[in-house]
Amino acid sequence: MDKGLQxxxxxxxxxxxxxxxxxxxxxxxxxxxxxxxxxxxxxxxxVLTTVGILFTLLRESIGFFSNVSxxxxxxxxxxxxxxxxxxxxxxxxxTLLITLIATLVAVPLGLxxxxxxxxxxxxxxxxxxxxxxxxxAGIPTVxxxxxxxxxxxxxxxxxxxxxxxxxxxxxxxxxGIMIIPMVASxxxxxxxxxxxxxxxxxxxxxxxxxxxxxxVVLPAALSGIIASIVLAISRAIGETMIVTIAAGATxxxxxxxxxxxxxMTAFIVQAATxxxxxxxxxxxxxYAVGMTLFIFTLVMNLIAQYISRKFREEY
Amino acid sequence: MNGVMEEKTNKKVNxxxxxxxxxxxxxxxxxANNIIEVSDLxxxxxxxxxxxxxxxxxxxxxxxxxxxxxxxxxxxxxxxxNRMVEMVPxxxxxxxxxxxxxxxxxxxxKEEYLRTKxxxxxxxxxPFPKSVYDNVAYGPRIHGIKKKEVLDQIVExxxxxxxxxxxxxxxxxxxxxxxxxxxxxxxxxxxxxxVEPDVILxxxxxxxxxxxxxxxxxxxxxxxxxxxxxxxxxxxxxxAARISDKTAFFLNGELIEFADTDxxxxxxxxxxxxxxxxxxxx
Numbered sequence: 001m002d003k004g005l006q007x008x009x010x011x012x013x014x015x016x017x018x019x020x021x022x023x024x025x026x027x028x029x030x031x032x033x034x035x036x037x038x039x040x041x042x043x044x045x046x047v048l049t050t051v052g053i054l055f056t057l058l059r060e061s062i063g064f065f066s067n068v069s070x071x072x073x074x075x076x077x078x079x080x081x082x083x084x085x086x087x088x089x090x091x092x093x094x095t096l097l098i099t100l101i102a103t104l105v106a107v108p109l110g111l112x113x114x115x116x117x118x119x120x121x122x123x124x125x126x127x128x129x130x131x132x133x134x135x136x137a138g139i140p141t142v143x144x145x146x147x148x149x150x151x152x153x154x155x156x157x158x159x160x161x162x163x164x165x166x167x168x169x170x171x172x173x174x175x176g177i178m179i180i181p182m183v184a185s186x187x188x189x190x191x192x193x194x195x196x197x198x199x200x201x202x203x204x205x206x207x208x209x210x211x212x213x214x215x216v217v218l219p220a221a222l223s224g225i226i227a228s229i230v231l232a233i234s235r236a237i238g239e240t241m242i243v244t245i246a247a248g249a250t251x252x253x254x255x256x257x258x259x260x261x262x263x264m265t266a267f268i269v270q271a272a273t274x275x276x277x278x279x280x281x282x283x284x285x286x287y288a289v290g291m292t293l294f295i296f297t298l299v300m301n302l303i304a305q306y307i308s309r310k311f312r313e314e315y
Numbered sequence: 316m317n318g319v320m321e322e323k324t325n326k327k328v329n330x331x332x333x334x335x336x337x338x339x340x341x342x343x344x345x346x347a348n349n350i351i352e353v354s355d356l357x358x359x360x361x362x363x364x365x366x367x368x369x370x371x372x373x374x375x376x377x378x379x380x381x382x383x384x385x386x387x388x389x390x391x392x393x394x395x396x397n398r399m400v401e402m403v404p405x406x407x408x409x410x411x412x413x414x415x416x417x418x419x420x421x422x423x424x425k426e427e428y429l430r431t432k433x434x435x436x437x438x439x440x441x442p443f444p445k446s447v448y449d450n451v452a453y454g455p456r457i458h459g460i461k462k463k464e465v466l467d468q469i470v471e472x473x474x475x476x477x478x479x480x481x482x483x484x485x486x487x488x489x490x491x492x493x494x495x496x497x498x499x500x501x502x503x504x505x506x507x508x509x510v511e512p513d514v515i516l517x518x519x520x521x522x523x524x525x526x527x528x529x530x531x532x533x534x535x536x537x538x539x540x541x542x543x544x545x546x547x548x549x550x551x552x553x554x555a556a557r558i559s560d561k562t563a564f565f566l567n568g569e570l571i572e573f574a575d576t577d578x579x580x581x582x583x584x585x586x587x588x589x590x591x592x593x594x595x596x597x
Contacts, residue, residue, distance in 0.1 A: 122404065195441075197437060197439060197441035198441055198443055198444075200399065200402070200435075200437060200441065201437065201441040201442070201443065201503070201506070202443070202453070202457075203399060203402065203430065204397065204399060204430055204434060204435035204437070204507070205430065205431070205434065205453060205454035205457065205506065205507070205510055206427045206428065206429075206430035206431035206454070206457070206458065206510065207427070207457050208427050208457075211457045215453070215456075215457065216443060219444075219445070220443070220444055
């Protein structure tokens with residue numbers, strides 16, 4: 001370094017330059033001190049938003065529960081707010097039905113795709129399939145919604161003749177397709193990070209590929225896989241557009257997937273876009289339903305966090 | 316590349332001088348049985364050739380050490396013996412390896428079967444993130460042994476065989492990851508013993524261990540050769556001299572010299588072997 005500088009014909013004393021620069025550094029020092037506060041402010045925005053939303057949800061829900069008792073809300077089995085019946089069970093039932101169908105679709109397909117991508121596909125195939133799979137996650141949910149309504153439902157109708165135009169089955173099915181990439185991609189990451197030394201250890205004992213996958217890789221990646229599933233489920237619970245379009249608007253406490261149902265999210269859309277009077281009980285019921293939905297997804301997220309901590313197999 | 320060619324021609328001369336050694340020894344021990352016979356083995360990673368015309372007979376129930384500088388192909392050679400090397404998809408091989416007179420490269424030969432006969436211990440201890448018990452029972456389990464009493468016996472026997480039973484008999488349900496490196500490696504050896512293989516391949520099994528653990532593993536190797544044929548790759552020439560009956564010296568993918576360990580270290584026939592064991596390179 002020194003030689004290079006000398007060869008240009010000048011002597012440069014680096015220490016001297018540092019000293020000189022230090023003297024005019026006060027502005028830089030002030031920035032140095034301000035930056036952390038600025039960064040904290042940015043971080044605070046999302047925290048404050050969360051707190052704000054929670055506060056609003058709670059306050060308005062309390063308004064609702066002064067009209068309708070908490071007990072009636074959670075134990076009633078009939079939801080028809082326009083005639084004053086506020087039993088939330090049909091909405092919860094609808095949400096759970098959609099979530100169940102979506103999970104049944106997404107978990108096997110997602111897991112199998114993940115196993116294929118991580119353990120069987122060669123690099124070339126993986127580099128094509130993985131991005132394509134992730135494109136699935138980028139499709140706007142409204143597109144999924146009318147895909148369910150105009151393509152999946154007619155297709156299902158060809159072998160389930162009494163399937164209604166709006167039904168839980170195609171809604172749930174398409175929600176499932178929507179969350180496949182989440183399960184596949186996160187599970188694949190988890191399996192990929194299982195060290196090769198473990199696979200080699202099993203192969204060295206005469207294990208077949210399938211035995212390595214199911215008895216070494218899957219158990220070692222289990223925490224990541226479960227976390228991906230729980231996250232995907234919580235995404236399915238909160239999914240709105242697909243079920244609003246394809247699953248109908250009939251609050252219906254049923255576990256028959258061929259019927260039209262209504263999820264919590266779909267009710268919120270219906271009430272928020274309809275001519276609901278500000279301050280009416282229906283208006284406040286939005287918040288109570290929203291609060292319930294929030295609790296569901298919160299619990300799922302907490303479970304995901306707990307599981308990924310609890311089942312972490314160190315390797 | 317030129318260097319390699321040169322050495323290749325040299326090698327032929329050398330093998331000529333090394334071979335009589337093998338024969339002499341063979342006669343001495345009333346024709347020691349060879350458990351693995353390698354002939355004219357070539358191996359390529361894609362277009363890079365890693366092994367050149369390796370021919371070598373591995374004697375039964377002895378310790379055969381493979382030494383050589385990094386990148387000389389000794390680990391590759393070892394992994395070829397149980398076909399683990401084929402896990403790298405671009406690997407191509409030619410030549411023949413016979414395990415107990417059966418060609419392991421033949422299409423009929425199942426590599427899973429081969430690996431239950433030719434077990435392996437790896438450079439870095441690689442226990443599964445499971446309990447000590449489940450680690451050792453893994454092999455028997457995948458091969459269909461499910462009975463608890465039988466597994467209990469196998470686990471105890473294998474851990475005793477790996478000289479770690481006394482240390483771990485009260486900790487069988489602990490995760491093997493909580494053990495020290497030396498203990499982990501001996502659990503891995505126990506795991507390999509649990510399927511009762513015929514041959515055990517060891518790929519620098521002590522390179523990640525401290526001297527005390529190393530001594531324990533070396534001692535263990537001496538005990539194991541009563542029942543198993545052991546092939547051990549090592550960077551450590553003293554180790555090879557201490558524990559092996561025969562030693563093979565690899566350089567640039569070629570087998571330069573293969574002889575009784577005492578002969579090879581005291582009386583190397585090849586200049587390159589001599590240079591290497593006297594520390595002039597490598």
